[in-house]
Amino acid sequence: MGVLTVQMLLSNIKIINKIKDLKVVIIKTGIFMSLAAYWGVILVGTFITFN
Amino acid sequence: MEVFLPIAQVFVNPVEILLLSAIVGVLSGLFGVGGGFLMTPFLIFLGVPPAYAVANEANNILATSVSGSTTHYLKNTLDYKMGFMIVIGGTIGTALGIYTFTYFKGIGKIDTVISLAYMYILAIIGTLMLVESLREIDRAKRNIVIKKKLHVHYWIHGLPLRMRFPKSKLYESIFTPILIGLLVGFIAAIMGIGGAFILVPAMIYIIKMPTRLVPGTSLFVTIFVSVIVTFLHSFNYGSIDLMLVVMLVVGSIIGVQLGQKLGEKIDSSGLRALLAILLLVVGIAIAYDTFFAEHAQTEISSISNSDLNFFSKFIKEFSNDMPFFYGLFSIMFAISLGVGAAFIRRFFSNFKKKILMKS
Numbered sequence: 001m002g003v004l005t006v007q008m009l010l011s012n013i014k015i016i017n018k019i020k021d022l023k024v025v026i027i028k029t030g031i032f033m034s035l036a037a038y039w040g041v042i043l044v045g046t047f048i049t050f051n
Numbered sequence: 052m053e054v055f056l057p058i059a060q061v062f063v064n065p066v067e068i069l070l071l072s073a074i075v076g077v078l079s080g081l082f083g084v085g086g087g088f089l090m091t092p093f094l095i096f097l098g099v100p101p102a103y104a105v106a107n108e109a110n111n112i113l114a115t116s117v118s119g120s121t122t123h124y125l126k127n128t129l130d131y132k133m134g135f136m137i138v139i140g141g142t143i144g145t146a147l148g149i150y151t152f153t154y155f156k157g158i159g160k161i162d163t164v165i166s167l168a169y170m171y172i173l174a175i176i177g178t179l180m181l182v183e184s185l186r187e188i189d190r191a192k193r194n195i196v197i198k199k200k201l202h203v204h205y206w207i208h209g210l211p212l213r214m215r216f217p218k219s220k221l222y223e224s225i226f227t228p229i230l231i232g233l234l235v236g237f238i239a240a241i242m243g244i245g246g247a248f249i250l251v252p253a254m255i256y257i258i259k260m261p262t263r264l265v266p267g268t269s270l271f272v273t274i275f276v277s278v279i280v281t282f283l284h285s286f287n288y289g290s291i292d293l294m295l296v297v298m299l300v301v302g303s304i305i306g307v308q309l310g311q312k313l314g315e316k317i318d319s320s321g322l323r324a325l326l327a328i329l330l331l332v333v334g335i336a337i338a339y340d341t342f343f344a345e346h347a348q349t350e351i352s353s354i355s356n357s358d359l360n361f362f363s364k365f366i367k368e369f370s371n372d373m374p375f376f377y378g379l380f381s382i383m384f385a386i387s388l389g390v391g392a393a394f395i396r397r398f399f400s401n402f403k404k405k406i407l408m409k410s
Binding site: 031035038039041042045046048049 | 163170171178185335341342343
């Protein structure tokens with residue numbers, strides 16, 4: 001196997017890992033946003049009820 | 052098929068209540084959490100007024116905690132001394148809780164307060180549980196092991212009047228369990244829950260009791276707290292409905308046994324995230340109900356005494372004429388159901404062992 005092929009393989013692995021990391025980041029952001037929206041509804045609802 | 056609850060004055064479907072309490076029981080058995088903070092909102096959704104849902108769920112918790120505690124007593128996994136210290140705080144907390152309940156009932160805001168309390172408790176527990184379980188899943192995937200410190204000292208460990216607790220092998224200030232009991236009793240009185248979701252982490256992380264003694268002692272404390280809550284609700288407001296209690300107790304005792312068996316077979320750590328989502332969904336449903344839904348007046352059905360069957364008439368008259376003895380009867384009834392369930396369970400487990408030995 002030539003040096004170029006090895007380098008290409010390594011860069012492919014790096015790209016796959018980047019995509020995996022990106023997926024995790026997106027899921028985590030989604031969960032965080034949902035929780036923030038959830039708490040937003042509760043807090044705003046409480047505020048409106050007591051006003 | 053609907054049944055009229057003579058005290059709560061509403062019609063309910065007994066099959067729905069039995070099924071729901073069994074499902075909540077399975078979840079309690081599977082995850083080791085008390086089902087109170089799920090069952091009371093479910094009762095409210097089924098049309099039981101919040102003040103009645105709280106009182107009757109407290110009586111149901113009494114039966115299930117007696118059943119669980121008897122099992123732990125038979126296994127000798129109970130620290131009575133520590134339990135009694137927490138009960139002292141629990142008694143004061145319950146009295147304060149009932150006083151607060153009376154205040155909000157007096158100004159006509161008790162239903163809103165109960166709904167808001169549930170919404171926030173479910174939101175807090177759901178969020179913490181979801182974050183923790185996702186973190187655990189993430190760690191497991193990456194094979195990260197976190198070393199925990201052996202001893203972490205908080206301000207609560209520096210309190211005076213220390214006492215030895217030989218069973219837990221602890222030398223602790225008596226104020227630590229009393230303060231924890233105070234908080235649990237207060238919340239139990241207002242929300243009709245056992246408070247295990249506060250008590251269990253507090254016993255492990257703050258008091259630092261050995262984990263094998265925690266479930267039994269927590270259930271032991273819950274018995275006393277729910278006895279006081281049941282009695283005070285029954286005596287002050289006459290809100291215990293034995294018809295509803297029977298349905299709740301039967302469903303939850305069967306459910307808890309099923310849940311515990313299921314827990315022995317499957318790994319529930321991955322399912323914890325699902326429970327967290329369920330809590331959050333119930334929390335947002337309560338939020339919707341409290342903030343946005345148009346409040347249809349709960350149908351309070353007025354049925355004359357002559358239309359009630361013998362059992363309903365007896366319950367109603369007993370509650371009205373002798374509230375003190377009715378409260379005592381509700382407590383004894385729940386305790387006997389709980390002890391009975393524990394002995395039946397032991398009988399079946401011994402029977403199973405004998406059969407396995409023979410074969």
